[in-house]
Amino acid sequence: MDWGNFFESVTSWIGAHGLRILLIISLSFLFYRLIKMALDRGLVRYVEFREHHHAGTREDRIKRAKTLASVLTGSVGVFMFGLTVFMLLAELGIDIAPLLASAGVLGIAIGFGAQSIIKDTLNGLFILLEGQFNTGDVVKVAGVSGNVEDLNLRRTVLRDLDGIVHIIPNGQITTVSNYTHEWARVNLNVPVAYSTDLDQAAAVINRVGRELAADPEFSPMIISAPQVLRVDNFADSAIEIKVLGDVHPMKQWPVTGELRRRLKKAFDEAGIEIPFPHTKLFFDDNQLDKYARLSFRSDAGRRSAEGGIKPIPPARDNLPPDTEP
Structure with a gap:
C-alpha cells in the first residue's frame, strides 16, 4: 500500500470537505443554541404578558414558560439533528433524494400506523399552549392523581402519594383537574x-x-x-x-x-363535642314479654333438673304462638 498516496488523498479530501463539515456542524449547533435562548426568554415574556392579570405568582408563570420551552427546544433539537445529518450526507457525496423520498413514504406509513402517537402529540401541544398544567402541579388526569414530574408532547408523568410513578399518554387525557392552578x-x-x-x-x-x-x-x-x-x-x-x-x-x-x-x-x-356515630336499639313490649317467659321456663327447667323435681308445664294458652310445651 502506497501510504504516501493514501495520506495525500486524505489530506486533499479534508481540505476539500473537512472545513465545510466543521462549518455545518458548528452553524447547526450555534443555530440550535440561539433558538433555545430565544425560546427561553421569549416564552417567559409571552406568558408574563398573556397571564399578568391572573392570580398566580410570577414563579408559577416562569415554571410554565420553562416547561413549554423545554418541550419546544427538544423538538427543535430533533429537527436540527436530522437536518444536519442530511447536509453532512450531501457533503459526503451521497445522493439524499432517494432518502428523502423514502423518508416521505415511511412518514406516511408511520402516520397510518401510529395514529395514537399523533393524537398524543397534538393533545400534548394543546396542553402546553393552553397551560392546563405544568411540571410541579398536582393534578388528576385519566383517573390518576399526583404531582407532575415530567411533561412533554407525548406523555405526562405523575407520582402519587404512595410514590408510584404513573406514565399517561396525552391522548388519554380528556379532563384535567388541577389542584394547584393560581390558587x-x-x-x-x-x-x-x-x-x-x-x-x-x-x-x-x-x-x-x-x-x-x-x-x-x-x-x-x-x-x-x-x-x-x-x-x-x-x-x-x-x-x-x-x-x-x-x-x-x-x-x-x-x-x-x-x-x-x-x-x-x-x-x-x-366544651363543644365532635360526635361519633351512635346507635339506639328499641324493643317491642310484646317481644320483651315473650323473651322473659321463655327465659323463665328455661331457668325453671334447669333448677328442677338440678333438684330432681319435674316442673309443672305452663298452660298452653299462656305460651307464645311459636313454642311448644
Missing part, C-alpha cells in the same frame, strides 16, 4: 353534636381561622382566613358546618391539617 382552597366540613350552640361553634371556628391566618408560620400560605360559610348538612350523628378559605397553590393540605388540629383543641376547651 387553592381550604374546603372543610366540621361536624358538631346536635346539642351544640351553632352560634358559639361558628364563633370558635372563625376565631381559630383568624388566629391561623395571623400565625407567622402560616400567614404566607393563606390568602383569606378560613371562616364559616354555612350549616352544610344534617348528618346521621352530627351537624356539619362548611368552612372555606383561600390559600396559595399546594398550601391547602398543610393549612387544612393545622386547622383541624387547632379546632380540636379549641372545641375541647369550649
